[in-house]
Amino acid sequence: MGKKAFSFFRLNSFHPIAWGLIFGTFLSRTGFFMSIPFLGIYLHEVKEIDPATTGAILAVSFFVSTFSSFFGGAWSDRIGRLPVIMFSMFLWGLVFIGFTIGEHVWQFFLLNALSGLCRSIFEPTARALLVDLTPQESRVDVFNARYFAINMGGAIGPLVGLSLGASETTLPFIISALIYFAYGSLTIYWKKKYDTAENSTEKNEKTSLLSCLKLISRDKVFRYFLMGNIFVAGGYAHLDTTLAQYLGSDKVGLYSILFFTNAASILLLQYPIIRYMKRYSPLTALKVGTLLFGAGIVGFGISHSLILLIIAMVLFTIGEILCFIIGDMLIGDIAPVHLRGAYYGASGLMFIGQSAGAWVGGILLAAFGFESGFIVFSILALLTVVAYPFFQFGHLLVKSKEPIEQANYITSKGAI
Structure with a gap:
C-alpha cells in the first residue's frame, strides 16, 4: 500500500537538491507566514504607526516583488542559480532582523521593499533550478x-x-531570520557537495537583460500564457479580498471554514488531480482550471448555505491547483535553457492581476451593494474566464507548430 501511495512521486528521479529546495520551501514559507501576516498588526499596535501608513508599508513589498521578479530570474541565468538563492536567503534573514530593531517609518518601508525584492529574486530562481x-x-x-x-x-x-x-x-521574526540563514548556509553546502555544472549557466549562452526582454517578448505562446495568467491571478485574489469583504465580520466563522476547505482541498486533491491531468496537454489543463475558477467564483455569489459554499470553494480550489501547478511546469517546458530564470521572473507580472482583482472586487461591492452577490461575483467570474481565450490562442499556436517544436511545449505524456 505504501509503495502505491507514493508511486506517482517518482522519488528516484528527484535530484537531492530538488528535495532540498522542496523542504527548504516548506521551512521558508513557515517562517514567512509565522511573521509577515502579523506585520500590519505589529506596526500599528506596537510601533504605533497609523493605518494608512501601515497599509502603504505592506503594499510596497508586493509592488517591488511584481516589478523586480524578471531581474532576479535573469540574474540567475547569468551568474548561476545557487549563488542567487544564497544571496537572497542571507539578505532576507537580515531583513527579518531589521524588523526587530527598526524604529522609524522609512526603515520599515525600506525593509518591506527589500523583503519583496528577496522574494522576487528567490522564487523564479528556485523554480528554474x-x-x-x-x-x-x-x-x-x-x-x-x-x-x-x-x-x-x-x-x-x-x-x-x-x-x-x-x-x-519580535520572536517570530527572529526565528524566521534563523530559518533563512540556515537555508542560505545549506546552499553553500549544496554548491560544494554537488556538481551542478551541467545545469548551471556557466555553459549556457550569456544574454543581456535587454536581449532577454526582447527574446521573451517575441515568444507568442508565453505572451498568451502570461496574459491569461494575469486574469487568473485576478480571480485568485478574490479568495483573500472580495469574498472576505462580502461575508463580513459577522460571518468570520463561515469564512474560516471556507479558508480551511481551501487548504484541506489542496492537500487532499492536488496529487490525484495532477496525476489524472497528466494525460492532457498543459494548456488544456489551464483552460479547465480557468473554467473551474469561474464556476467557483459564481458559486460564492449564488450560494446561501454552507454546503453550497463549500462546493463552490472546492471548484475554486481545483482551478487553483490546475492553473498554478501546471502553469509552473509549462514555463519550464517552453523556456530556452539559458533563459529559464528570466521566463520565471517575467511570469511574476501575472500578479498585476492580483492587485487589480482585489481593487475591482471592492469597486463592484461598493457599486452594487453587498446584497447583490450574484451580480458582483458573476462579473468577477467573467473577468476571470477572459483567461480562457488567451490559453486557447496559445494552444492553437502550439498545434500549428511542427512536431519537433511542439515537443518543447508539452510534457512527455501530454497530448495536444
Whole structure:
C-alpha cells in the first residue's frame, strides 16, 4: 500500500537538491507566514504607526516583488542559480532582523521593499533550478511537491506565529531570520557537495537583460500564457479580498471554514488531480482550471448555505491547483535553457492581476451593494474566464507548430 501511495512521486528521479529546495520551501514559507501576516498588526499596535501608513508599508513589498521578479530570474541565468538563492536567503534573514530593531517609518518601508525584492529574486530562481535538475517527465511531480510544501508552510506558519504572539513580540521574526540563514548556509553546502555544472549557466549562452526582454517578448505562446495568467491571478485574489469583504465580520466563522476547505482541498486533491491531468496537454489543463475558477467564483455569489459554499470553494480550489501547478511546469517546458530564470521572473507580472482583482472586487461591492452577490461575483467570474481565450490562442499556436517544436511545449505524456 505504501509503495502505491507514493508511486506517482517518482522519488528516484528527484535530484537531492530538488528535495532540498522542496523542504527548504516548506521551512521558508513557515517562517514567512509565522511573521509577515502579523506585520500590519505589529506596526500599528506596537510601533504605533497609523493605518494608512501601515497599509502603504505592506503594499510596497508586493509592488517591488511584481516589478523586480524578471531581474532576479535573469540574474540567475547569468551568474548561476545557487549563488542567487544564497544571496537572497542571507539578505532576507537580515531583513527579518531589521524588523526587530527598526524604529522609524522609512526603515520599515525600506525593509518591506527589500523583503519583496528577496522574494522576487528567490522564487523564479528556485523554480528554474527545479526545472534544471528534473527530467521533463517528472516536472509535474516536482512542482506538485513544491506546491504541497508551500501550502503546508502557509497552514502551519500562522498557527506557530499566533502561538508565539507574533503581533506583540519580535520572536517570530527572529526565528524566521534563523530559518533563512540556515537555508542560505545549506546552499553553500549544496554548491560544494554537488556538481551542478551541467545545469548551471556557466555553459549556457550569456544574454543581456535587454536581449532577454526582447527574446521573451517575441515568444507568442508565453505572451498568451502570461496574459491569461494575469486574469487568473485576478480571480485568485478574490479568495483573500472580495469574498472576505462580502461575508463580513459577522460571518468570520463561515469564512474560516471556507479558508480551511481551501487548504484541506489542496492537500487532499492536488496529487490525484495532477496525476489524472497528466494525460492532457498543459494548456488544456489551464483552460479547465480557468473554467473551474469561474464556476467557483459564481458559486460564492449564488450560494446561501454552507454546503453550497463549500462546493463552490472546492471548484475554486481545483482551478487553483490546475492553473498554478501546471502553469509552473509549462514555463519550464517552453523556456530556452539559458533563459529559464528570466521566463520565471517575467511570469511574476501575472500578479498585476492580483492587485487589480482585489481593487475591482471592492469597486463592484461598493457599486452594487453587498446584497447583490450574484451580480458582483458573476462579473468577477467573467473577468476571470477572459483567461480562457488567451490559453486557447496559445494552444492553437502550439498545434500549428511542427512536431519537433511542439515537443518543447508539452510534457512527455501530454497530448495536444
